[in-house]
Amino acid sequence: MTALPTEKIDAVIVGSGAAGSHFAARLAQAGKRVAILEAGPARENEDLVSSMLWARRLKGSGAPVLETGKDTVGYGFNAGRGVGGSSMHHYAVWPRMHENDFRVKSLYGRSRDWPIGYADLQAYYDRVQDECGIAGEHRMESTRPPGAPYPMPRVPVFEQGRIVGHGFEAMGMKVSPLPLAVTTRAFRGRPQCMWDGWCDAGCPIGALANAQTVHLPQAQAAGATLHPDTEVVRVLTDASGKRATGVEAITKDGQRVKVMADVVVLAAFTIQNPRLLLASATAQHPDGLANASGTLGRFITGHMAVPVFGLHEKETNPGFGASGGQLLNQEHYDDKNAHKAKGAFGSYQWMIAQAMKPNGLLGIASSRPDLRGKALSEFMERASRHMITMTGVVEDEALAENRVTLSARKDAAGVPLASVAHTSSKASNALWDVAAAEGVRVFEAAGAKEAWHANRAPMHIMGGTVMGESAANSVTNSYGQCHDVPNLFIGGAGLFPTSAAVNPTFTLHALSARSVEHLVANWSAAVG
Amino acid sequence: MHAHPTRRELLKAGGVGLLTFTLGGSVVKLSPAEAQAAGVPLAALTREEADTLAALGERLVPGSREAGVVAFVDYQLAASSGDCMLMLQYLGVDPPFTPFYREGLAALNVAARALYKLPFAELQDAPADALVDALAEGKIEGWTGPPPPLFYFVVRNDACDVTYGTEKGFAALGVPYAAHITPPSAWGEPS
Numbered sequence: 271m272t273a274l275p276t277e278k279i280d281a282v283i284v285g286s287g288a289a290g291s292h293f294a295a296r297l298a299q300a301g302k303r304v305a306i307l308e309a310g311p312a313r314e315n316e317d318l319v320s321s322m323l324w325a326r327r328l329k330g331s332g333a334p335v336l337e338t339g340k341d342t343v344g345y346g347f348n349a350g351r352g353v354g355g356s357s358m359h360h361y362a363v364w365p366r367m368h369e370n371d372f373r374v375k376s377l378y379g380r381s382r383d384w385p386i387g388y389a390d391l392q393a394y395y396d397r398v399q400d401e402c403g404i405a406g407e408h409r410m411e412s413t414r415p416p417g418a419p420y421p422m423p424r425v426p427v428f429e430q431g432r433i434v435g436h437g438f439e440a441m442g443m444k445v446s447p448l449p450l451a452v453t454t455r456a457f458r459g460r461p462q463c464m465w466d467g468w469c470d471a472g473c474p475i476g477a478l479a480n481a482q483t484v485h486l487p488q489a490q491a492a493g494a495t496l497h498p499d500t501e502v503v504r505v506l507t508d509a510s511g512k513r514a515t516g517v518e519a520i521t522k523d524g525q526r527v528k529v530m531a532d533v534v535v536l537a538a539f540t541i542q543n544p545r546l547l548l549a550s551a552t553a554q555h556p557d558g559l560a561n562a563s564g565t566l567g568r569f570i571t572g573h574m575a576v577p578v579f580g581l582h583e584k585e586t587n588p589g590f591g592a593s594g595g596q597l598l599n600q601e602h603y604d605d606k607n608a609h610k611a612k613g614a615f616g617s618y619q620w621m622i623a624q625a626m627k628p629n630g631l632l633g634i635a636s637s638r639p640d641l642r643g644k645a646l647s648e649f650m651e652r653a654s655r656h657m658i659t660m661t662g663v664v665e666d667e668a669l670a671e672n673r674v675t676l677s678a679r680k681d682a683a684g685v686p687l688a689s690v691a692h693t694s695s696k697a698s699n700a701l702w703d704v705a706a707a708e709g710v711r712v713f714e715a716a717g718a719k720e721a722w723h724a725n726r727a728p729m730h731i732m733g734g735t736v737m738g739e740s741a742a743n744s745v746t747n748s749y750g751q752c753h754d755v756p757n758l759f760i761g762g763a764g765l766f767p768t769s770a771a772v773n774p775t776f777t778l779h780a781l782s783a784r785s786v787e788h789l790v791a792n793w794s795a796a797v798g
Numbered sequence: 799m800h801a802h803p804t805r806r807e808l809l810k811a812g813g814v815g816l817l818t819f820t821l822g823g824s825v826v827k828l829s830p831a832e833a834q835a836a837g838v839p840l841a842a843l844t845r846e847e848a849d850t851l852a853a854l855g856e857r858l859v860p861g862s863r864e865a866g867v868v869a870f871v872d873y874q875l876a877a878s879s880g881d882c883m884l885m886l887q888y889l890g891v892d893p894p895f896t897p898f899y900r901e902g903l904a905a906l907n908v909a910a911r912a913l914y915k916l917p918f919a920e921l922q923d924a925p926a927d928a929l930v931d932a933l934a935e936g937k938i939e940g941w942t943g944p945p946p947p948l949f950y951f952v953v954r955n956d957a958c959d960v961t962y963g964t965e966k967g968f969a970a971l972g973v974p975y976a977a978h979i980t981p982p983s984a985w986g987e988p989s
Contacts, residue, residue, distance in 0.1 A: 311880065320977035322963050323883045323985045334892045347888040351880070466976040474978050589973050628971055629955070629963030631888055635859075636958075639951055642858045642930065650962060654971040 272495045274519075274527055279303040282517055282531035283494075284502045284546070287355020288775055289761030290537030291485035292782040298492035300790045305529060306486075306494060307519055309501035309538070310352035313482065318358070318472030322630035325471035328352060328359040332501060333681035335541055339672070339693040343572035344728030347631060349539050353498050354481040356539065357775065358472045361594035362451035362479055363621055364404050364776035366395050366415050370604055371617070371770035374668075378606055380615060380697075381668045382569065382767040385739040385748040388415055394780035402479035402779065403457040406449035413446075413600040422454045426465065430586040431596035431623035434658050437716025438599055438622075445597040448621060451479035451776070452592055467625025469593035470632070500527075503683050504550050505534055507755065511554025513798055514758040520683050532797045533789065537761035540570070540731040544674040544764065545688035547735070547745075560735075560752035566745050567674035569733040570692055571769035574702050574726040576618075576662030578709035579637040580718030581653060588626045588634070588657040595660065597622035603771065606665070609704045615697035616665030617771040618705045620712075624659055637724060658718060662705040663729070665771040667695040674734050702726055730774050735764040750785040757796050759785060840868075841876035842896050843903075846917070848872065850903040853919035855957035857930050858950075862957035865967065870960045870985055871899065883985050885955045889948065898944050902953070905943030906933065912940070960984075 280302035283290045290306055298304045309332050319325075328351060335345040350356030370377055372384040396418040406420035424447035427435065435445045452463045452473075463477035476483045490496060499522035506515045506528065516530035536543045544567040548558035558566050599620040602608035606616050628634050634653045641649050672693065676686035694702075706723040713721035738744025741753035750765050752758040761782050763774040770777075789796055840848055848868045855867035874884045875896045886895050906929070910918040914925045921929065932938045936946040943949060961967050964984045968975045 316979055319979045319981050320975075321981045323959055324981055326883045326885070326887065327881055327986075330887050336892075337890050342890060344888070344890075346890065464976075464978075466974075466978070468976075468978055589976075627963070628967065628973060629958045631885060631955075633958070633963075635962060636955065639954065640934070642934070642954060643860060643927070646858070647860050650971060654973050 272497060274497055274500065274521070274529055275303070275305050275495070278516070278530040278532070279305055280531060281533040281535060282307065282529045283535040283537060284517060285355055285536070285538035286353045286486060286496060287350055287481055287537060287539065287762070288357040289778055289782045290355070290535065291481035291489055292779055293535045293537060293759070293761055293786050294489035294494045295485040295492065296783070296786040296790065298489050298494040304489065304494035305531075306489065306496045307500045307502055307517065307529065308353050308496065308498045310350075310498065312498040313353045313358065315474040315482070318474040320468045320471050322470065322627050322633060325359065325630070328472055331539065331542070333685070333687055336677050336679070336687055336689040337692070338689065339691045341572070341574060341692055341694040341726065342728060343570065343690055343692045343731045345541055345690065345731065348728065348731050349541070353496065354486065357480040358482065359470055360480065360775055361469050361592065362775070363594040363773040364399075364449050364451045365598065365600075365619065365772040366417065367391075367770045367772055367777050368413070368415055368603055368617070370606060371768065374606070374768050378615070382736070382738070384767050385737055385744070390748070391777070391780045391784065392417055394783040395776065398776065398779040398783055402451050402484050403453060403460070404449050404451050405447070405454040407447045411446040411449065411598065412444060413603055420449065422457055425450050425452065425454060425592065425596055427596050428465070428587060428591050428623070429584065430588055430591065430658055433582050433584060433586060433716050434622050434660055434712070435597055437712040437714075440715040441712060443599055443601050443712070445599050445622060448595050448598045450592055450594055453477045463592070465591050467589050467591055467593060467627065469625070470630070501683065502538065502546060503685050505536070505546060505559055505758065507550075507552055507554070507559065511552055512755060514755050533757050533759065535759045535761055540734050540762060540764040541674055541688050541690055543760055543762065544734040545676065545685075548674070548676050549685050555754070560745055560754045560758060562754045563741060563743055563745065565736060565743055567734055568670045568672070569668040569736045569767065570672045570674060570690060570731065571666040571668050571733045571766070572692060572728045573663050573666060573730045573769060573771070574694060574698070575729040576664060576702060576705045576709055577632070577637070577724040577727055578660050578662070578706070578713060578721070579724065580658045580713035580716070580721040581656045582658050582716070582718050583656070585655050586658055588654070588659065591623060591625040593625050595621040595624045609701060612700055612704055613697060614701035614704050616667065616701045618662050618664045618701060619771050620660050620662055620709070622660040624661060626657055626659055628654055658713060658716065660709060662709055663771050663773065664702045664705055665698065666769045667698050668733060668768045669695060672733075730763065730769070732763040732766040732769050732774055735760045736767045737765045738767060749788040750781065751789075751796065757798060759789060761785065840872050843868070843872045843875070843899065846907070847900060847903045849919040850907055850917065851899070851953065853926070854903075854906065854930070854953055857926055858954040859957035859961050862961045865960040865964070866984075867957045867960050871956050874985065875899065877986065881986055885959070886952050889952065891944070898952070902943040902949040905938075905941050909938045909941065
């Protein structure tokens with residue numbers, strides 16, 4: 271294992287997932303001395319075992335996270351454990367956020383605004399898409415905001431996708447190829463995807479854009495060092511409280527060490543970033559580091575998924591394709607009041623025809639948890655050949671009371687555990703109901719012999735360290751730079767002031783690209 | 799499945815999909831189903847808990863007893879938390895997970911004895927099914943274990959994992975496994 275730096279370096283990055291690896295690559299390429307500290311274990315391609323049981327080693331992370339509220343965000347299922355973080359088990363569905371997603375408060379008088387608009391991110395979306403590779407067809411994706419054409423041809427549509435696509439068309443709704451950060455041809459040294467549906471277990475061939483495939487190799491080639499099994503327990507500040515000086519961490523053999531740096535980047539996932547900041551309180555920051563505004567930990571949002579299932583008389587080969595799906599529908603996305611009459615607010619989209627394995631939380635057997643005994647055996651025989659599925663991604667209104675706080679319980683290192691409270695708004699729940707009913711109608715229109723939806727399932731966690739224009743009501747500026755501690759940066763979906771209704775990874779990459787470019791260009795000012 | 803796998807059968811299995819056990823002083827490799835049949839000592843559960851789990855698993859997911867639901871859960875409970883493959887870790891229950899199973903299985907036996915004067919594993923079909931129905935619906939009077947529907951969901955899923963989630967399980971359903979990286983064992987023991 272590479273030794274931890276003993277002398278002060280330029281940047282220490284906490285977390286090796288999508289955001290942390292992106293920051294690391296750009297900073298190292300700019301000539302900065304960079305160390306990435308990762309709480310979880312090292313991961314190699316051969317660890318990405320094709321099995322929904324083995325896949326569970328990639329999820330969760332470290333000390334327990336306590337969850338309260340009616341609509342828990344599902345930390346254990348959504349977080350990532352080990353090098354690459356949750357990017358290693360993410361499904362690489364990479365749609366762009368829409369223009370109205372950035373201006374929810376201005377346009378609708380609810381929730382929050384982002385401090386930037388789509389136009390500020392467009393060039394970064396284009397750049398990230400060129401670097402990481404997205405398969406799609408922009409001319410068919412009529413709801414897509416402006417941007418460069420996708421660099422790879424569209425994802426193929428298999429039987430399951432064709433069947434569900436017909437259901438949408440029969441209802442007068444459009445589907446387009448799902449934008450996936452998965453290779454449909456050889457791309458930048460990565461081979462073409464084989465479509466055998468194991469994305470959830472991690473892609474060992476490099477077809478799916480994750481930290482290990484894209485940014486970690488770049489970071490390490492440029493000299494960044496990666497330190498697995500090194501859990502950061504505190505962000506350190508100087509006597510003034512206005513500058514971060516580094517981090518304190520615990521190594522695998524239990525040693526408490528300090529890594530000092532001019533810049534600290536927290537990219538330890540949505541829940542752990544605010545936990546660390548709250549746990550790093552000092553006399554100058556009595557309510558937690560970078561929390562003068564009182565917003566640290568607040569505005570946690572989580573997409574409540576709408577799992578829709580059906581059985582079709584045709585064989586659908588449901589295990590085949592990508593875990594993320596084959597097709598996309600964003601019918602009413604651009605009007606967040608489209609279902610106001612039903613008390614609903616927000617946008618939603620459908621990811622259509624996911625590859626399904628027989629077992630697992632998102633597997634075929636879990637689609638009918640009520641079945642048991644002989645009825646389950648018969649169902650599995652049939653459903654493993656005839657299943658159709660799609661998943662709705664529903665916007666979650668940003669509420670101050672949905673928040674991360676510190677528990678009285680502590681982990682082995684003495685750091686208080688994170689407690690996450692989350693209850694969706696009535697309007698978000700009403701929107702979920704609208705989507706669930708629509709999903710079942712689509713499957714009936716597709717000719718399903720049976721169609722049903724499951725309960726809401728938490729997917730993606732955002733907020734908690736939200737960006738904003740004003741230091742009075744946000745944690746960071748639009749670059750993820752903490753208002754109160756200018757050499758402390760935050761990366762990841764925790765910056766999102768609102769959840770939108772698209773998968774967050776593409777946007778967090780676009781934000782990371784913008785943040786790190788700003789940091790490199792304004793290094794002296796940031797370091798202070 | 800033979801009660802005691804022969805050396806030939808063990809060799810035929812070629813070390814793939816096998817767990818390492820100490821039986822009668824010598825180290826052998828067995829598949830989880832073989833381990834269960836061979837009466838391998840349990841690492842986390844008691845024999846009564848194992849019998850209850852096997853009976854409940856089989857009632858929820860036919861075939862799960864032979865597929866090794868007890869060996870799977872017992873092995874995972876004894877494994878280090880970082881390598882845990884139980885779905886329970888997604889469901890907001892704090893580790894260690896043994897008390898969750900222990901309390902749920904004990905509560906099920908308390909209910910079985912109160913209603914039918916027998917442990918769950920010895921119930922006939924009709925009373926066992928009635929009790930499982932009550933478990934799924936959370937309608938067992940005096941229940942003291944984890945929330946009954948959660949316990950039902952977790953054990954059902956464990957039983958699905960061993961029955962449907964392995965290469966053998968896929969083959970039984972006629973679903974191509976098509977691994978990129980073939981599982982070195984069914985659920986995690988390094989060879």
